[in-house]
Amino acid sequence: MDKVTVLTSEKGAVLFSKRSCCLCYAVKVLFQELGVTPTVYEIDQDPEGREMEKALMRLGCNAPVPAIFIDGRLIGSMNEVMSLHLSGGLLPLLKPYQTMC
Template sequence: MKLASEKGVVIFSKSSCCLSYAVNILFKELGVHPLVYEIDQDPEGREMEKALIRLGCNAPIPAVFIAGKLVGSTNEVMSHHLSGALMPLLKPYQMS
């Protein structure tokens, strides 16, 4: 949770995961530059993945946090985006 609160938008990702890549691209296209933790390149990666599962991530990667709160994985992020609920969450973090 400490890592998830370090910046407004944090994504726990794996460098080889296409869904992680897609979520990262979505945020960049929306003008947000998230802090990305590539857990497969971190010595604590396995522990991070276990912690994400304990927090309620059904699919632990990618795990998206906005303002320190778990939004979810790809399905939840895309559902928020399609329903129009994602942009209000991201507004404070958009680059001008």
């Protein structure tokens, strides 16, 4: 859990992902369209991936990926991110990390 906490506190927008996950890909595309390049950790490529998955679940993720953190705070998975986006709450959180308007 310490590794997840450290990784999420070091960068503004963080995505824990797996290369084979279509929902992870969808979040990456959404962020790209919003002009944000999150720090992506592909946990299926990390030797500590299993431990990271367990830590994400303990933190409250319904599924280990995608898991989105902004400013060190767990936003959630695809459902939570899309709900936040549709209600207009995601963009203000991501504004400091946008690279384009």
